[in-house]
Amino acid sequence: MKWLEKRATGKKGEKIGYPTQKPMGLLARIIRASTNEGDVVLDAYCGCGTTVAVAQALKRKWIGIDITYQSISLILKRLEETFGEQELGKVKTDGIPKDMASAIALAKRDDDRLRKEFEKWAVLTYTRNRAVINEKKGADGGIDGRAFFKIGKTDNAKIILQVKSGGVERKDVATLHSDMLPEKAAMAVMITLEKPSKPMLDEARAVGKFRHEDMARDYDTISIVPVIDIVEKGKTLDIPMSLEVVKAAKRANEEKQLDWLLDG
Structure with a gap:
């Protein structure tokens, strides 16, 4: 062994x-x-x-x-x-959740570990498996995941992600905004099991936009994404992630490994 x-x-x-x-x-x-x-x-x-x-x-x-x-x-x-x-x-x-009923069932489990699986599922599904899960025990500081995207030729910018399975309100959006500063995050995403209220959406819009010069596009600095949009509309994060830049090189390396296996 x-x-x-x-x-x-x-x-x-x-x-x-x-x-x-x-x-x-x-x-x-x-x-x-x-x-x-x-x-x-x-x-x-x-x-x-x-x-x-x-x-x-x-x-x-x-x-x-x-x-x-x-x-x-x-x-x-x-x-x-x-x-x-x-x-x-x-x-x-x-x-794994395929509709709202199964998403709610996972989010409402009594076992804390299983509820954490709901958070992982939400973060990783929305980012198409490009985020890094926050594995910190106990209080997570409001951050359930982090993802990075390219800006310029060599720099990365950070997105923080938070998942809420209930009881979310306008003040939670304001708190997420304040969490961006110590994280040095350019953007934030709140994934909610419940439909966000108008005051929540207004709070998020008030934060403004992030200008991605390379993409020549403005993104919401804080986005609120209902789980129903993920399971029923297939909504995912639509900004090119840093991992996409190295995917071609990683795939080429894996192909070399597999060629070696097939020739063996």
């Missing part, structure tokens, strides 16, 4: 920072030895999705299971970056 953990980095450039990540070469050897093309590979604790990615590359069908949406998000992003949006569109997911 110790040997396996030492080998977890695999080939150079393969490691993505997941604590229990295993090398693609090891999984490729196991899958090749125990299955044929078209067979089904099951990973009941799929974590960062190495088994899933290798099974996809080796033309196996696969089923991945994990209890946290953060892992699911990581796998979806990995599949998109490695195989492209067309293949990602073929992936079927189950057990």
Whole structure:
């Protein structure tokens, strides 16, 4: 087991920072030895999705299971970056909110950990898996996630995200505005389970606009996004994220890794 953990980095450039990540070469050897093309590979604790990615590359069908949406998000992003949006569109997911009833059911769970999953789902779904979840224990300072977007050739700007599952009012928008200063955030997003009130929307509009010179476009400095728009209209953050800039390079590296697996 110790040997396996030492080998977890695999080939150079393969490691993505997941604590229990295993090398693609090891999984490729196991899958090749125990299955044929078209067979089904099951990973009941799929974590960062190495088994899933290798099974996809080796033309196996696969089923991945994990209890946290953060892992699911990581796998979806990995599949998109490695195989492209067309293949990602073929992936079927189950057990995550698909409508308002299931979103409300997850948000209103008695278990604090499960309610946190609602926040993760909302942040990662809205940002198309580009945000970083705030994992701080206890009080999170009102910040549930952070995302970054490019400004100019070398600089990044920050967006902070907050999720509210109930009892939200105008003062919460003002508080989010004040939270932007210590975070040095250019923009903020409040995702609400309930429909925002007119005073909330007025408070957000009063903050003004952020001018993105590269995009030649103005964005709301504070946006309020109802969950219903995410689940029923597929609304997502429409500003190019910093991760998009490096996606092509990461995909090229993954393709080299997969070519090595397929040739092995």
